[in-house]
Amino acid sequence: MFSRTRLVLGLQPHLALNTRNNLARNTLVAHRLISHSSCSRAEHDPHQRRVETLTSAIGERGGHHAHTSHPVDAQGNEMNPYRNGPSALDKAVHLFFFTEIIRGMWIVLENFFRPPTPSCIHLKRVLYLPAFVGSTPYVAIQVVKSVASLCEAICPAQAITIESEARLDGSRKTTKYDIDMTKCIYCGFCQEACPVDAIVETQNQEFSVENREELLYNKEKLLANGDRAEAEIAANLHSDHVYR
Amino acid sequence: MVSLARTIRHIRRAGLREWWRQMQYIGDAKWGTYVGKDQFGNRYFENRNAEEEIPGRHRWVDLAQHEYNASQVPPEWHSWISHIRKDPPNQDSVMQHLLLPGRRHSKLTYLPQPYVENLTGTRGAYKPYNTVVPKYKEWEPKVTLRA
Numbered sequence A: 001m002f003s004r005t006r007l008v009l010g011l012q013p014h015l016a017l018n019t020r021n022n023l024a025r026n027t028l029v030a031h032r033l034i035s036h037s038s039c040s041r042a043e044h045d046p047h048q049r050r051v052e053t054l055t056s057a058i059g060e061r062g063g064h065h066a067h068t069s070h071p072v073d074a075q076g077n078e079m080n081p082y083r084n085g086p087s088a089l090d091k092a093v094h095l096f097f098f099t100e101i102i103r104g105m106w107i108v109l110e111n112f113f114r115p116p117t118p119s120c121i122h123l124k125r126v127l128y129l130p131a132f133v134g135s136t137p138y139v140a141i142q143v144v145k146s147v148a149s150l151c152e153a154i155c156p157a158q159a160i161t162i163e164s165e166a167r168l169d170g171s172r173k174t175t176k177y178d179i180d181m182t183k184c185i186y187c188g189f190c191q192e193a194c195p196v197d198a199i200v201e202t203q204n205q206e207f208s209v210e211n212r213e214e215l216l217y218n219k220e221k222l223l224a225n226g227d228r229a230e231a232e233i234a235a236n237l238h239s240d241h242v243y244r
Numbered sequence B: 001m002v003s004l005a006r007t008i009r010h011i012r013r014a015g016l017r018e019w020w021r022q023m024q025y026i027g028d029a030k031w032g033t034y035v036g037k038d039q040f041g042n043r044y045f046e047n048r049n050a051e052e053e054i055p056g057r058h059r060w061v062d063l064a065q066h067e068y069n070a071s072q073v074p075p076e077w078h079s080w081i082s083h084i085r086k087d088p089p090n091q092d093s094v095m096q097h098l099l100l101p102g103r104r105h106s107k108l109t110y111l112p113q114p115y116v117e118n119l120t121g122t123r124g125a126y127k128p129y130n131t132v133v134p135k136y137k138e139w140e141p142k143v144t145l146r147a
């Protein structure tokens, strides 16, 4: 009997929503943003001064003593390391009232009223890095002047076809440079192989085509691709030039 | 993500008209600082407040055309919206330098081409063709006269 009274007393401030705004927010409208991770907060905190140095806490993490040290207050007494976290009662309330399940069901419900995903998926772009050639869709040749055919030789999918002919002065010139984008696996080896950066992968995506033959790129098409994405390619090269 | 409070807050900030357009095209009530506009009239926004937008959804584009697709974003803005470049092209010094009419393509033999979106399914679609003389010819039947 005594314990039940205590429980009711303990729960009352949580159920009376108007009394404590902060608590109600914690209980019912619980934070759902991923962004509430501490690192993201620090990143976007306008009050915090940015210091552009790389630091690592590896020294502190190295020894076991790091885990045993508790924060101490001014008097030297050990403080509870969980004092800022949710209380046991908070957690119990979440557990008893299925708040997480209700939040999950709310997300399902609101998606019910949204347009189907394929119509808006293109607005949510993935994150590319400038040096990321792994799945960067299409290949652009900027300048085709040296006909070493290194890219043709290295291409694991054998997607590249090169033909060349001799100029009058004896140098060679590419007459045919085809890349079959249906074969290409975007490994980026051709870009790595080229000594003069004649072939560069761009980050544009133009893979939704109505005919399969539109993916068989010839020399003119590849050059046009490169010309269109010139600013982006050059900016990528600029941000990478320190490491090349 | 969507919450009622966030939706109402964003409607109040962006205005009813903007909200209606967003619900037609984006499907979410979004509000952020206006970053710029490209040559096609697509508008770009950003909201870096992590309490209001999930990181990863904090840059978005309001595409101008009704029949929209991802290839309508030109490469300069593409690198901003995909977080390749930190600054938008109108504030990015590297990008500005490249886009300067005199400096751009100074070493290349090819003239800059205007960006076009993916034209598949229209008459502007790319058709592959051979850039060399074919090595073998089609068979052309010749009828020899009977004696």
Ligand code: SF4
Pocket (backbone or CB within 6 Å): A139, A151, A154, A155, A156, A157, A158, A159, A160, A179, A183, A184, A185, A186, A187, A188, A189, A190, A191
């Ligand atoms: S990216 Fe890889 S598969 Fe594609 S053309 Fe280059 S070498 Fe071949």
